[in-house]
Amino acid sequence: MRTDSFLVIIPAFNEEKNIGRVLKPLREENLPVLVVDDGSTDRTAWVASDERVLLIVFPRNRGKSAAVKEALRFNVDKVVLLDADLTGLTRNHALQIKQWISTYNCARIILKGGRAATTWSHMISPVLAGQRILPMAVLRKFYESSSVTGFQLEVALEDFLKKEGIRQEELVLEGVGQIMKEEKRGFWPGLKARLRMYLDILAYKLRGRPTI
Numbered sequence: 776m777r778t779d780s781f782l783v784i785i786p787a788f789n790e791e792k793n794i795g796r797v798l799k800p801l802r803e804e805n806l807p808v809l810v811v812d813d814g815s816t817d818r819t820a821w822v823a824s825d826e827r828v829l830l831i832v833f834p835r836n837r838g839k840s841a842a843v844k845e846a847l848r849f850n851v852d853k854v855v856l857l858d859a860d861l862t863g864l865t866r867n868h869a870l871q872i873k874q875w876i877s878t879y880n881c882a883r884i885i886l887k888g889g890r891a892a893t894t895w896s897h898m899i900s901p902v903l904a905g906q907r908i909l910p911m912a913v914l915r916k917f918y919e920s921s922s923v924t925g926f927q928l929e930v931a932l933e934d935f936l937k938k939e940g941i942r943q944e945e946l947v948l949e950g951v952g953q954i955m956k957e958e959k960r961g962f963w964p965g966l967k968a969r970l971r972m973y974l975d976i977l978a979y980k981l982r983g984r985p986t987i
């Protein structure tokens with residue numbers, strides 16, 4: 776089995792209620808984690824710092840694509856992208872992720888059986904899933920060749936991988952779900968944030984190469 780060095784990167788915006796639950800099993804299994812707190816107005820950074828992770832705090836919100844780009848500061852073989860609002864993540868999942876990193880070069884990780892809404896949304900649009908394993912060299916080349924903003928990261932990555940002919944494994948994290956914007960922010964603000972996410976994606980699809 777290869778032993779690739781890696782870093783788990785978790786972009787987080789106002790996740791004080793969720794991020795501790797995600798970090799705990801990862802830290803218990805000694806996975807190296809970078810949290811990028813993207814101008815949160817709650818105690819996300821405080822909760823994260825309690826879990827002994829690498830922490831970068833943006834003073835103001837710059838969007839998910841800019842947050843994940845911070846991973847490029849680190850000299851590792853692979854990166855694992857995880858959302859900060861996962862539910863049901865256990866030490867076994869952390870071990871499974873570690874094993875996947877040494878087995879697969881590039882993978883999209885689908886969540887199933889944790890929460891019905893997550894299972895459905897990942898079945899319908901797996902390309903929008905926030906969980907991935909990527910070689911650092913690929914992530915670096917992606918950011919060098921594409922300028923993405925906000926929530927364009929996932930769709931743009933999918934296009935990039937296809938263009939580069941990089942095969943992605945599709946892995947399933949059983950029993951893990953995630954929290955929806957409407958639950959986190961309240962219905963109307965959540966819906967507004969969802970529309971903004973879809974607008975980001977639409978802008979990417981229409982223009983192809985939006986600028987930051």
Ligand SMILES: Nc1nc2c(ncn2[C@@H]2O[C@H](COP(=O)(O)OP(=O)(O)OP(=O)(O)O)[C@@H](O)[C@H]2O)c(=O)[nH]1
Pocket residue numbers: 785786787788789790811812813836837838839840842843857858859860896905953954955956957969
């Ligand atoms: N850096 C950064 N991360 C964000 C921002 N908004 C959300 N995130 C993070 O991105 C991940 C997914 O965010 P969500 O808003 O739940 O988006 P989603 O999971 O794709 O969509 P739903 O949960 O279905 O609403 C979480 O880790 C969030 O904390 C942001 O403005 N900047």
Ligand SMILES: [Mg+2]
Pocket residue numbers: 858860953954955956
């Ligand atoms: Mg979510």
